[in-house]
Amino acid sequence: MNIYDIIFYIFALATVGSAFMVVTTRNIVHAAFYLLLTFFGVTGIYVLLTADFVAIVQLVVYVGGILILLIFGVMLTNKITNVQIKTGSLQLFPAAIGVGLFAGILVSALLNTEWKTAAGEAPKTTLNGLGFLLMNEYIIVFEVLGVLLLVALVGAASIARK
Amino acid sequence: MIYDFLLKLTGSEIAAGFIQSLLPLFVFILPFALFAVLLERKVSAHMQDRLGPMRTGYHGILQTVADIIKLVQKEDIVPTNSDKPLFNIAPVLVFTGSYAAFAAIPFSSAFIGSNIDLGLFFIVAVSGLVVAGILMAGWASNNKYTLLGAMRSAAQVISYEIPTMLVILTIVMMTGTLNLTTLSELQTGYFWNWMILGGPVAGLVKLAFIPSMFIGFVIIYISTLAEVNRTPFDIPEAESELVSGYHTEYSGMKFAMFFLAEYANMFAVSAIVAAVFFGGYQSPIGYLGNTLDILWLIPIEQFFWFTFKGVFFVFVQMWLRWTLPRLRVDQLMALCWKYLIPIAFVNLLIVGLITVL
Numbered sequence A: 001m002n003i004y005d006i007i008f009y010i011f012a013l014a015t016v017g018s019a020f021m022v023v024t025t026r027n028i029v030h031a032a033f034y035l036l037l038t039f040f041g042v043t044g045i046y047v048l049l050t051a052d053f054v055a056i057v058q059l060v061v062y063v064g065g066i067l068i069l070l071i072f073g074v075m076l077t078n079k080i081t082n083v084q085i086k087t088g089s090l091q092l093f094p095a096a097i098g099v100g101l102f103a104g105i106l107v108s109a110l111l112n113t114e115w116k117t118a119a120g121e122a123p124k125t126t127l128n129g130l131g132f133l134l135m136n137e138y139i140i141v142f143e144v145l146g147v148l149l150l151v152a153l154v155g156a157a158s159i160a161r162k
Numbered sequence B: 001m002i003y004d005f006l007l008k009l010t011g012s013e014i015a016a017g018f019i020q021s022l023l024p025l026f027v028f029i030l031p032f033a034l035f036a037v038l039l040e041r042k043v044s045a046h047m048q049d050r051l052g053p054m055r056t057g058y059h060g061i062l063q064t065v066a067d068i069i070k071l072v073q074k075e076d077i078v079p080t081n082s083d084k085p086l087f088n089i090a091p092v093l094v095f096t097g098s099y100a101a102f103a104a105i106p107f108s109s110a111f112i113g114s115n116i117d118l119g120l121f122f123i124v125a126v127s128g129l130v131v132a133g134i135l136m137a138g139w140a141s142n143n144k145y146t147l148l149g150a151m152r153s154a155a156q157v158i159s160y161e162i163p164t165m166l167v168i169l170t171i172v173m174m175t176g177t178l179n180l181t182t183l184s185e186l187q188t189g190y191f192w193n194w195m196i197l198g199g200p201v202a203g204l205v206k207l208a209f210i211p212s213m214f215i216g217f218v219i220i221y222i223s224t225l226a227e228v229n230r231t232p233f234d235i236p237e238a239e240s241e242l243v244s245g246y247h248t249e250y251s252g253m254k255f256a257m258f259f260l261a262e263y264a265n266m267f268a269v270s271a272i273v274a275a276v277f278f279g280g281y282q283s284p285i286g287y288l289g290n291t292l293d294i295l296w297l298i299p300i301e302q303f304f305w306f307t308f309k310g311v312f313f314v315f316v317q318m319w320l321r322w323t324l325p326r327l328r329v330d331q332l333m334a335l336c337w338k339y340l341i342p343i344a345f346v347n348l349l350i351v352g353l354i355t356v357l
Helices: A003-024 A028-048 A052-080 A092-112 A127-135 A139-161 B002-010 B013-047 B063-073 B084-104 B119-140 B144-175 B180-186 B204-227 B252-277 B288-292 B297-321 B329-356
Strands: B106-108
Touching: A003 A028, A028 A052, A028 B084, A028 B119, A052 A127, A052 B119, A052 B144, A127 A139, B002 B013, B013 B063, B013 B084, B013 B252, B013 B297, B063 B252, B084 B119, B084 B252, B106 B180, B106 B297, B119 B144, B119 B180, B119 B252, B144 B180, B144 B204, B144 B252, B144 B329, B180 B252, B204 B252, B204 B297, B204 B329, B252 B297, B288 B297
Parallel strands: none
Antiparallel strands: none
16 A cells, blocks of 8 residues: 555545535535535545546636535525525435435446556646547537536526516 | 755655645745735835834844734634634635645746646635635634625635636637746746746737736736735725624634735735746846856746745735725626626737737
């Protein structure tokens, strides 16, 4: 077990442990901050997989964007407008079915995939290759996603004006 | 280079990496914070025709040391109804966020914490942790002023990240790199190779770049100023309306930690501006080490120039703080969304067109 294995297990433990706390904790703000740790652990795992660009995008989008907005929303509703947010277990039965089905799909995907285990040379940076792929092979998907996000933005702005 | 030296000295990758990652803190941030706090007080005093601290040491140079000794001795007060774990973690998280940025800052060609290819992007990304820490501090203190301060701060930082990113994108389009060392190496030679003066190209293209670069510099300077919550963008702290914003309830060493993070952040954003537009660690007038043929002098000179540029921009931040009044919330958002972002977009387009042509 070398140092990278130890680092991996630290990140993995942080991710799984905090994800467990997100769903079990009663305090919704604590849940949001546990989510920060989860995202951060995932970022660390991406870095260990030498997916540098994905790791930093994870940090920008999830930690810097989505999580901040989430905490913002939770804090606004909780403390300023005095709306009590319910934190409890509802609809146990349907939820169990949904989660069970999803877990089944995940497990079957895990078992049926042929994993490439040959030791490959990790690229120094994934930035150039990613940029090349996005601008050539996946240009249509990339553009469509861009338009989709723009539509979402315009929609959000028009709802906010009402 | 320093990493290789440490590796030879300690003989282990882990120890070398560990020492390397602690170097900016002990060699740079702590002395810098000591110096900058005094500088801030002196600058503010002289701008208001006062003298500032004069009694501790010659012209008050030991004032910050005395302040730190006072802060260490203070009782650590945790408010009764606060959320204690979050209250205690928040200062650490804020400092982690601002210190993480130092991992990718190139102090000289011999020292950079981690020479990653996404350096510039990484620095912008980790600043998200600072926002999370500020929100955590504001919420955990259980005080309406801290909560309001944290809200304002988060809104402001998120908004002003966009113009910063757009200007960085402009630079990336011109140079094709996000690596701060490569970016600095590109601007080598004399000061006319700096990005602010059109970068290392010659001829008419250089002249065409200059106005765009100047606009880009002004935008990134304004928006990074807003990201570190300094006047004229200090509504999150706003002493006259919010006591002192998100760190109202903190005392002693935790308060000192927020303070340290603020000054570390001020230097980090100044360093980005210096690295992107003002040649990074490159000297504007050539190296003494080259003329005298002493090669080991060059990294030291580079460190000097980098620190000089960084501290100069920190000084400009202080200068602005004591000159300009605070913006209102609506003016703040209008400035960002109605002026900076559209201008940055147009600038991006113009630079893109010039680069393609």
